[in-house]
Amino acid sequence: MSRTQVLEGSEAVAWAVRACRPHVISAFPISPQTHIVEQLARMVADGELDAQYVRVESEFSAASVVSGASAAGSRAYTASSSQGLLLMTEVLYASAGLRLPFVITGVNRAVSAPITIQVDHQDTISLRDCGVLQFYAESAQEAYDLHLAAFKIAEAPDVLLPVMVCMDGWILTHSYEPVSLLEQEVVDRFLPQFRPVHFLDVNHPKTWGSYAEEDVLMEFRYSIQRAMEGAKTRIREVFTQLGELTGRDQGGLVEAYRTEGAEVVLMAMGSVAGTIKEVVDALREEGQKVGLVRIRCYRPFPHEEIWSAVRGAKVVAVLDANVSMGSEGAVSMDLKAKFYGRPGAPKVFPCIAGLGGREVAPEVVREIIRRALEGDEAEDGSWQPYWAGLRPEILP
Amino acid sequence: MGKKRKRDAAAEEELFVSGHRACPGCGMALAVRHILRATGKDVIVVTPTGCLETFTSPYGYSPWRVPWIHHLFENGPSVASGVAAALKAQKRDHIRVLAIGGDGGTFDIGFGALSGMLERGDDVLYICVDNGAYMNTGGQRSGATPLYAATTTDPPGRRSLGKRERKKDLPAIVAAHGVPYVATASVAYLGDLRRKVRRAMAFRGSRYIQIDTPCPSVWGFPSHLTLEVGRLGVKCGLIPLYEMENGQIVSVKRIKRKVPVTEYLRLQRRFHHLLDRDELKRLQEFADDTIRRYGLLGPSEKGGSHDREGGPER
Amino acid sequence: MKITIGAVVEGGSSLQYRTGSWRLERPILDHDACKDCGRCEEVCPDSAVHWEEAGFRIDYDYCKGCGLCAYECPEEAIQMIPEEK
CATH class of the missing domain: 3.40.50.920 (Rossmann fold)
Known part of the structure; x- marks a missing residue:
């Protein structure tokens, strides 16, 4: 059911994302996120992963591309760090509000100035209020597992929010450890195709991204809060289910x-x-x-x-x-x-x-x-x- | 267009229905009706923040009969790229992606995303409905505002004549990305506009059309003159209409009877401060330069369809 | 009415919103003068002119009274008259 390989943490994440079969990947390079998106690019180039890979001109666009792809009904993935995550901030607020599920790896790195590539959690913590779920990994193995869970949780009809898997830059992304990878069939059974509640469909044209006023706005915000609280049940369930497949119990929330x-x-x-x-x-x-x-x-x-x-x-x-x-x-x-x-x-x-x-x-x-x-x-x-x-x- | 065809067009299912909240006489709303008439229903529309987004999306009331999404101001092109990538992955190849944004979202805040989309050649027809300022917030200056136009953030005064700079030549910048199709159009020439949209839809990859959409509310003219103002803009040479395929200009809309720029300017409150000023000459020179640059004067080439369509000459 | 997830709205739902109340002037179409060219339908920003069996009809539920149809009509078959409230 699984095989163990010594992998760089970034590679482990790329393998997890690959196993989740995203339709669309979009990224802009920033250290220490680069090895993840380079690995995925290689997998696409070699035909190991059948995904559209959109190489954008900024993190703002990376988050926007995956938001558009999600609205069109596709499973989508991006990754970033530090300044890049901050540049995505506005997009993440809006995508949470529009209830667009996708997965993003937040490779932790400190925020300027002074500019640095050193690790801390300032970047992802700055995004804590925007309606994106946040998981934090301790190891490359856990990062691998959390990515599998993240797609399933994001796409659950009672959640429908972006999920960010946070992992410490360099310490986790650039060091090697033995990582146990699930077989593709096991992942496929765990994570079936994305079945969106809404998507941009010419046969049922919907308008998405309305202007709202004080009579409903508070209820829209509350429904995100309720989805967040409700997600706890879904997270426990998905973590347990995954734990049974992997034989690893890394805890619940x-x-x-x-x-x-x-x-x-x-x-x-x-x-x-x-x-x-x-x-x-x-x-x-x-x-x-x-x-x-x-x-x-x-x-x-x-x-x-x-x-x-x-x-x-x-x-x-x-x-x-x-x-x-x-x-x-x-x-x-x-x-x-x-x-x-x-x-x-x-x-x-x-x-x-x-x-x-x-x-x-x-x-x-x-x-x-x-x-x-x-x-x-x-x-x-x-x-x-x-x-x-x-x-x-x-x-x- | 003959009577029969016009009736047929009228009988077509309207993809942009009544009940939207555009100002009376809105050139942008009219342009959108005809854009969708040309594309048909198998399109997904992405609209960045702006007038179009605001007047078509008050929660619960949408005039769009095609799937439509608004996300943010600066990401219309990249959201459209994401939709296009998803359609490709899903093999829904017959569905096309259309982005329709204002000049603020296109020339200014969304410019980086637009350039990225064009450089990648993503399969999106990007249409800028250009009214030359930030109308949604009351008419502030944008990179698309023409020289000397009054805006609320660049108003004429004792030391100012309004906008100090020329309008950014965005179609040329777009063309420099090497995209297969670039065109300018005007809501005053609806047949030409529809033809250009249909032509753009015949190509794959990134395509761009910039449509001049006069705004009665902020340009300051009566709402029944939207098309008249648009026509005069074309006839004086300030709004050149042309199309480019693979980097080459393949057609221009010829001006049959050139009019002085003052005829265009005097109808609009945004230029009133200029009417008794010497600087008017600079605008006339600019219009004349544009006419020369694009070869806008003289008879149409044989077989050119662009002069037959559009509104009646007045 | 309950709100929707992600504020998703049905396409075409703006028909519930009657913009005719905005109108200050009312276009009156003279069917005898009208040659059915369709210019009024073509230039309406509010999609408020429709072709019907008997000819073109202005939908006053939505017409905002901008006057574009009257100005553009080649037969001068449309007159704008002040709206009585």
């Missing part, structure tokens, strides 16, 4: 790692979870009660699963690889919004970690845990974000 009886729970997304798990294992050996909740699905926000996983903990220390300038990291804000006023809720310790490619080494994780246990709240009880690994000595 979140992965709870050694959270039983934990006093401090760390919370993170993406590849940094690997380092955190090592530290958790080491500290558990030393008798410390620590655990990790890794968010796999960030939008919709899985607060029910998080609550179950962190119940009884004293502190949740959130490692945000992003910052909302003038406030703090996005995940810690989400968590506080859901915890506030809930009896027995743990305190939230907001940390900015891994920004602009700054390494989150085991010592950094240990320091976060130390501070979480000691509690370094201000006198008024508020907990200011801790910028882990910051070099204050070079600040002007």
